[in-house]
Amino acid sequence: xSISSQPFGRLADGRTVHCHTLAHGGLEACxxxxxxxxxxxxxxxxxGNLADVVLGFDTLEPYLQEHPYFGALVGRYANRIAxxxxxxxxxxxxxxxxxxxxHLHGGNHGFDKKLWDTETRGSESGxxxxxxxxxPDGEEGYPxxxxxxxxxxxxxxxxxxxxxxxxxxxxxxxNLTNHTYFNLAGGGSILDHEIALYADDYLxxxxxxxxxxxxxxxxxxxxxxxxxxxxxxYLERDDEQLTRAAGGxxxxxxxxxxxxxxxxxxELFEPQSGRRMCxxxxxxxxxxxxxxxxxxxxxxxxxxxxxxxxxxxxxxQHYPDSPNHVGFPSTLLQPGEAYRQSTTYRFSVE
Numbered sequence: 001x002s003i004s005s006q007p008f009g010r011l012a013d014g015r016t017v018h019c020h021t022l023a024h025g026g027l028e029a030c031x032x033x034x035x036x037x038x039x040x041x042x043x044x045x046x047x048g049n050l051a052d053v054v055l056g057f058d059t060l061e062p063y064l065q066e067h068p069y070f071g072a073l074v075g076r077y078a079n080r081i082a083x084x085x086x087x088x089x090x091x092x093x094x095x096x097x098x099x100x101x102x103h104l105h106g107g108n109h110g111f112d113k114k115l116w117d118t119e120t121r122g123s124e125s126g127x128x129x130x131x132x133x134x135x136p137d138g139e140e141g142y143p144x145x146x147x148x149x150x151x152x153x154x155x156x157x158x159x160x161x162x163x164x165x166x167x168x169x170x171x172x173x174x175n176l177t178n179h180t181y182f183n184l185a186g187g188g189s190i191l192d193h194e195i196a197l198y199a200d201d202y203l204x205x206x207x208x209x210x211x212x213x214x215x216x217x218x219x220x221x222x223x224x225x226x227x228x229x230x231x232x233x234y235l236e237r238d239d240e241q242l243t244r245a246a247g248g249x250x251x252x253x254x255x256x257x258x259x260x261x262x263x264x265x266x267e268l269f270e271p272q273s274g275r276r277m278c279x280x281x282x283x284x285x286x287x288x289x290x291x292x293x294x295x296x297x298x299x300x301x302x303x304x305x306x307x308x309x310x311x312x313x314x315x316x317q318h319y320p321d322s323p324n325h326v327g328f329p330s331t332l333l334q335p336g337e338a339y340r341q342s343t344t345y346r347f348s349v350e
Contacts, residue, residue, distance in 0.1 A: 003120045003127045008032055008039075009060025015115055017060055022127040024154040027347065031152055035112040036073030036131050037063060038152075038180045040301075041160065046274030046349040051186030053275065055291075055311040058301050067298060068291075069179035072112035073150055074105040076135060076142050077331070078177040079252070079287060079320035082210045086323035088143065088171055088332070095141040101208055105179070107140035111148070112179070126155045137170065144170035144335075159346040166339040173331045174339055175318045177283075181291060181311030184270035184277060187304060190290065190312045191232030194269040197225040197288060199253035203319060207244055211320050213327070215254045223251065228269065231290060231312070248290035248309065252319055255284055262342060266314050274349040281316035281343040284329045289313040316343040 001024045008019040017034040028042040028050075039057075042050045056070045057063055063070070084095035084103035095103040105112065116131040128151055135146040146168045153161040164176045183190055202223045203211035218224040222239035235248055242248065255265055265286050266279040279286070290312055296305040322328040333339050 001122065001127050003122070003129075005120065008034075011064070011115065017115065018118070020118065020120055020129045022129060022152065022154040024126040025156045025158045027154055027158055027160070029152065029154055029160060031129050032060075032063070033116050033118045033131065034060070034063065035071075035114065036116055036150055036178070037112070038071035038160075038178065041180075043158075043184070043275055043347050044349070051273065052301065053182055053184050053186060055181035055183060055300055055306060062298075068293065069105060069112055071180045072178070073131070073176065074179050075111040075148070075174065075176045076106050076140065076146065077103070077173060077175045078105055078179075078315065078317045079175065080104050080208075080210055082208070082321050082324055084141075086173065088173065088323070093141055093143065102210065110140060111135070111176075116150075123153065125153050125161070128153045142172055144168040144172035146172060146174065148176070150176070157346065158348065159344050161342065161344045164339065164341045166333065167335075167337070168333050169335055171332060171334050173323050174333045175322070175331050176339075176341065177287075177315040177317040178343070179313055179315060181313055182268060182277065183311045184268060184275040185273055189307070189309050191230065191235070191309050192271065193231050193312065194228045194271065195225055195231050195234070195266070195288075195312070196228035197253050197266045197286065198264065199226075199255055199286070201254040203252045203254065203285075204241060205244055205251060209245065209250055209320075211252065211325065213325060218253075223253070225253075225288075228267065231309075235290070246292040248292035249288045250290070250292060252285045252287045252317070254319075255281075255286060262344065265316070268312065268314070269350065276348045276350050278346045278348070279314050279316065279343065280346065282341050283316040283318065283343065285317055285319050287313065287315040287317055287320070289315065316341075
């Protein structure tokens with residue numbers, strides 16, 4: 001078990017960004033205090049060879065430019081809010097529309113673009129990086145002063161655990177997640193990765209990728225991922241939902257039956273390396289995104305361009321656009337309440 005920190009670069013205002021390296025159980029994670037970004041995650045294959053299984057950049061500068069949230073903490077509201085609008089206690093709020101007609105991942109300057117306060121510490125579970133940020137009332141249009149704390153832990157059983165907590169001094173909405181792009185081969189396409197999502201329902205989306213008013217059974221659709229199979233095989237299905245998401249998945253699967261428990265919701269397997277990742281969460285939904293909008297214009301680590309389907313996101317979260325759907329689980333956080341969610345990505349080999 002070890003923890004170390006080193007400078008990773010400077011922001012325009014002169015503040016230093018640090019990379020905090022946690023090592024335990026055969027894993028090594030580098031996490032930036034800028035955006036809470038998982039910059040690298042070294043995981044062994046079936047022969048013990050390490051590879052970096054997350055997409056991102058080698059230096060700070062590309063993270064300061066526009067990029068698709070590689071590895072970042074996103075909030076206040078992860079995913080989309082239709083037209084950037086919601087109402088709370090009879091008051092209407094207008095947020096930035098930074099994704100076509102939608103508000104996405106907290107707006108123009110969400111949590112992914114903040115320099116977080118940090119604390120590193122040992123624990124019984126493993127080395128930890130604690131990130132804290134006070135989001136002031138009105139930031140990006142959201143009400144309430146929101147105090148957020150996110151803890152990354154590397155555990156002895158080869159897992160990266162992310163624990164989220166928050167409090168507010170005024171009613172607000174909140175939906176936090178991590179936006180890491182995984183590639184268990186360490187490069188190339190994820191179409192040969194095998195995926196399973198253990199959910200019976202998903203949220204169909206409209207042409208703007210906003211959920212409709214109901215969930216739908218996955219049975220008999222391209223969204224039925226309950227049997228582990230190659231991602232490319234799933235994407236060969238003819239389905240309007242895949243077309244709307246630019247030829248891939250960008251949908252939320254519904255997890256409602258044991259939403260208070262740290263349940264097993266998904267797994268990802270890469271046949272050549274033997275790496276397997278299992279996802280456990282307390283969140284009611286999981287957004288699966290197959291990097292449909294990467295197009296080779298971004299150059300990632302070691303000078304490699306990131307093409308379409310170069311990574312896979314498994315973003316545990318509340319449902320997209322929940323504040324505008326009375327039947328969805330509530331994302332309202334009231335003063336005196338504590339927001340708490342937890343997600344674990346556990347690695348093994350086959």
